Each structure stands twice: as structure tokens, then as C-alpha cells.
Amino acid sequence: xxxxxxxxxxxxxxxxxxxxxxxxxxxxxxxxxxxxxxxxxxxxxxxxxxxxxxxxxxxxxxxxxxxxxxxxxxxxxxxxxxxxxxxxxxxxxxxxxxxxxxxxxxxxxxxxxxxxxxxxxxxxxxxxxxxxxxxxxxxxxxxxxxxxxxxxxxxxxxxxxxxxxxxxxxxxxxxxxxxxxxxxxxxxxxxxxxxxxxxxxxxxxxxxxxxxxxxxxxxxxxxxxxxxxxxxxxxxxxxxxxxxxxxxxxxxxxxxxxxxxxxxxxxxxxxxxxxxxxxxxxxxxxxxxxxxxxxxxxxxxxxxxxxxxxx
Numbered sequence: 467x468x469x470x471x472x473x474x475x476x477x478x479x480x481x482x483x484x485x486x487x488x489x490x491x492x493x494x495x496x497x498x499x500x501x502x503x504x505x506x507x508x509x510x511x512x513x514x515x516x517x518x519x520x521x522x523x524x525x526x527x528x529x530x531x532x533x534x535x536x537x538x539x540x541x542x543x544x545x546x547x548x549x550x551x552x553x554x555x556x557x558x559x560x561x562x563x564x565x566x567x568x569x570x571x572x573x574x575x576x577x578x579x580x581x582x583x584x585x586x587x588x589x590x591x592x593x594x595x596x597x598x599x600x601x602x603x604x605x606x607x608x609x610x611x612x613x614x615x616x617x618x619x620x621x622x623x624x625x626x627x628x629x630x631x632x633x634x635x636x637x638x639x640x641x642x643x644x645x646x647x648x649x650x651x652x653x654x655x656x657x658x659x660x661x662x663x664x665x666x667x668x669x670x671x672x673x674x675x676x677x678x679x680x681x682x683x684x685x686x687x688x689x690x691x692x693x694x695x696x697x698x699x700x701x702x703x704x705x706x707x708x709x710x711x712x713x714x715x716x717x718x719x720x721x722x723x724x725x726x727x728x729x730x731x732x733x734x735x736x737x738x739x740x741x742x743x744x745x746x747x748x749x750x751x752x753x754x755x756x757x758x759x760x761x762x763x764x765x766x767x768x769x770x771x772x773x774x775x776x777x
Contacts (some may be wrong), residue, residue, distance in 0.1 A: 470542065470640075471565060471774065472511065472652040472653050472654045472773065472774060473492070473556070473566055473567075473568055473579075473580075473651050473652065473653040473654070474497065474565065474566070474567045474568070474653075474654055474656070474766075474770060475502075475567075475568040475569075475576060475653050475655045475656065476488045476491070476567060476568070476569045476656050476658065476766075477569075477570065477571065477573070477576055477579065477655060477656075477657055477658070477740060477750070478571060478656075478657050478658030478659055478713065478736075478740075479504070479571060479659070479665060479734075479736040479737050479740075480516075480571050480669065480732065480733050480736065481665060481668040481669045481672050481729075481733065482658045482659060482660055482665065482668070482755040483658060483755050483759075484569055484570070484571065484658050485518045485521045485569060485755070486518075486521050486759060487656075487658060487762050487763060487766060488567050488569035489521045489522050489524055489529045490524060490763045491567060491758055491763050491766050491767070492524075492529045492565075492567055493524035493525070493527050493529060494553055494763060494767065495537070495565055495767070495770075496564065496565065496566055497529075497531060497564065497565035497567045498529070498530040498531070498532065498559050498566060499530070499531045499532065499566070499567045499568075499569050500531075500532045500533055500566055500567065500568050500569070501531060501532065501533045501534045501569065501570055502533075502568050502569060502570030502571075502572050502575045502576045502579070503515065503572050503575070503577055504543070504548070504572040504575055504702075505702050506533075506534045506535075506700065507533060507534065507535070507536050507537050507543045507548075507685050507702055508537055508538070508539050508541075508543070509536075509537070509538055509539065510539060510684070510687065510688070511539055511684065511688070511701065511705070512684065513676050513680060513681040513684050514577075514676065514681050514684060514685065514701075514702070514705055514708070515701075515702075515704075515740065516533060516672070516753075517535075517548070517675075525732060532555040532559075532625035533548070533551055533552065533555060533739050536551065536617075538572055539688055539691070539693055539697075539698070539701075540693045540697055541692075542630070542693075542697075542700065543711075545574060545575065545578055545583070547705065548575050548578070549579065549583065549648060550723070552568075552579055552766075553648075553657075555647070556651070565713040568653075571736055573735070573739035573740060573743070574739075575735060577739075577743060577748075578648075579648075579650065579651065580653050580655075581748075582648040582649065582650055582651075583648060586633045588633060588637045588638070589637070590633070591627060591633050591636075591637070594632070594633055595629060597634070598629045598632060599629075599671065603625065603628075606629065606632065608623065608632055609632055610628060610632050613617075613632065613635040613636050614631065614632075614635035614641055619643045624696070624699060624700055626696060626700060626708075627700060628756065637757070639735065644686070654751070654769065654773045654774070655748060655749060655750045655751065656750075656751050656752075656753060656766050656769055656770075656772055657740060657750040657751065657752045657753065658752075658753055658762075659737070659752055659753075659755060660754065660755035660756055661756075664755075664756065665730070666730050668724065669729050669730055669733060669747045670726050673722070673725065673726055673729065674722075676704070677722070681702040681704060681708060682708055682711070682712070685698060685704075685705060685708040685709055685712060686712055688705075689709070690726075691750075695709050695713060697714065701745070703725060703728045703729055703732060704729075706724075706774070707721050707724065707725040707728065708721065715728075751769045751773075753765050753766065
């Protein structure tokens with residue numbers, strides 16, 4: 467039964483080709499893919515989030531995928547909802563005697579599943595929000611650091627996100643006894659990485675391609691729906707910079723240059739997160755992203771075969 471087999475996890479920084487490896491591997495072992503991407507959950511946000519749905523068609527086989535296109539833009543999907551949705555999908559896949567592959571670059575989402583974070587739904591605290599509205603950016607940062615151990619700077623992407631992070635951290639601190647346990651899931655982790663210079667080039671090439679594919683039109687369509695600019699900017703770097711460009715806050719060339727730099731910095735933070743996972747005891751089996759796809763899949767299958775024997 468698949469429920470007794472480890473969850474295959476494919477992780478790595480942005481622009482290293484994780485999805486292609488996952489889908490090719492899924493085709494080879496008859497698996498289904500569960501996305502571990504905090505933005506691909508949103509509908510009509512395809513280019514900026516890099517869904518690459520064409521990768522899920524391998525020869526004549528459509529690879530089933532989950533937790534992509536499940537919520538509307540304008541909402542704020544969170545880690546608690548992800549854990550709940552993941553567990554529902556994972557159990558369904560196992561109950562059908564299929565294998566599951568968790569694939570993505572959102573380290574927090576991946577670690578919450580593999581490490582069994584205890585999470586709960588956190589209500590809005592209007593009193594706290596009113597208090598925090600009077601804080602400067604520096605004061606918000608200090609307040610968050612006082613209630614939460616930070617692994618990266620994602621919570622500081624926008625003021626709105628920082629306030630919500632404080633709200634969640636303080637609720638969890640004060641209500642630890644109410645938070646249910648998350649089941650322990652056996653896993654095998656395969657990491658995809660490439661040399662820093664190659665990552666930077668891949669990021670730039672992909673950014674240019676996304677712009678050619680209509681990323682600016684995608685963001686404009688979201689604005690046309692009536693979604694507030696601040697809400698769109700909440701969804702990450704591409705949406706933040708393109709929204710600011712459309713609001714005429716800076717030029718096209720400035721947007722491209724500084725978005726490229728920001729994505730490179732983000733990729734570096736992702737690797738920092740994964741290295742921290744390794745220091746904390748997660749065994750990550752790294753594969754060189756520059757190898758031919760057939761070789762990467764072969765190596766992945768070899769790793770899976772070897773490690774399954776130890777579970």
C-alpha cells in the first residue's frame with residue numbers, strides 16, 4: 467500500500483526545474499503531485515507564479531496534480547489551510563494505493579508537512595491590528611522578532627504581511643494547548659540545485675520569458691477585476707513589482723532590473739532555508755539541475771529505491 471511508502475519530496479530554489487523532474491518521475495512511477503507552492507493555489511495567476519501546467523503532460527500521459535488553482539485571488543491562503551488541504555489530498559492518494567510527490571520551493575509549506583507543525587486557524591484581532599497600525603516598519607519588525615523565531619525575511623515583504631504574522635504568532639503563543647497534532651509522515655527528500663551563476667542566468671531568462679508570455683497583462687487583469695493593488699502585491703515579488711509598474715511608480719526597465727535582483731535574492735533565501743533544514747536533521751539528497759532530464763529522473767529513482775529500504 468502507498469500509505470506505507472515514504473512521501474517523495476522534490477524541493478529546490480526557484481528556476482531550477484523542479485516541476486519537470488517531478489512530472490517525469492510521476493510518469494515513471496505512476497504518482498500524483500501535490501504542489502508545495504504558496505502562490506500556485508490562486509486561480510488566474512498562472513504566469514507570475516510559474517505553474518508550468520504544460521509540464522504535467524508527459525508524452526500521452528496527464529499527470530494528476532493537487533493544490534493548484536484552488537482559491538480566488540484577493541483571498542489570503544495560509545499555512546493552516548495548506549496543512550489541512552495537504553492532509554486531505556495526501557490521504558486520498560494513499561487510499562487509492564497511489565504514490566504522492568510533494569513538489570515546490572516554499573520551504574515553510576514543505577517543512578510544515580514533513581516536520582508536523584502544530585497549526586490552527588487564527589482569527590482576526592482588531593484590537594491588535596489597531597495597535598500595530600501606529601507602529602513604524604522597524605517597530606513591527608522588532609515586535610515580530612519578540613514573538614517568533616524567524617528563518618527568513620518573507621514576513622517583511624509587505625506591512626500587511628508583517629502585521630498578520632504578528633497576529634498569528636501571538637495567537638499561537640497564547641493558545642498552544644488548543645493546537646492539534648499533525649500526523650508524522652515518512653519522507654524522502656530530493657533537492658535540485660545548480661551553481662549560483664547558473665541560477666541567476668536561469669532566473670533572468672525565465673523572467674524575460676514570463677514578460678513575453680503576458681505577465682503584465684495577467685496582473686492588469688487582476689486589477690481590472692477590482693482586486694486592490696496592496697492585495698496583489700501581497701502575492702510575491704512578480705506581482706509586487708509589476709503592480710508598482712502599472713501604477714506608474716517606476717519605469718519598465720527599472721522594474722525588470724530590480725525584479726530580477728529581488729528574485730535572485732529570494733532564491734538565495736530559499737537555499738538558506740534548505741540548508742537550515744539539513745542542519746536540523748532533514749536528509750536532502752541533492753541532484754545537479756544541469757544534468758539531462760533522463761539522468762535526473764534516473765538518479766531520483768535510485769535515491770528512492772535505496773532509501774525505501776531503510777523505512
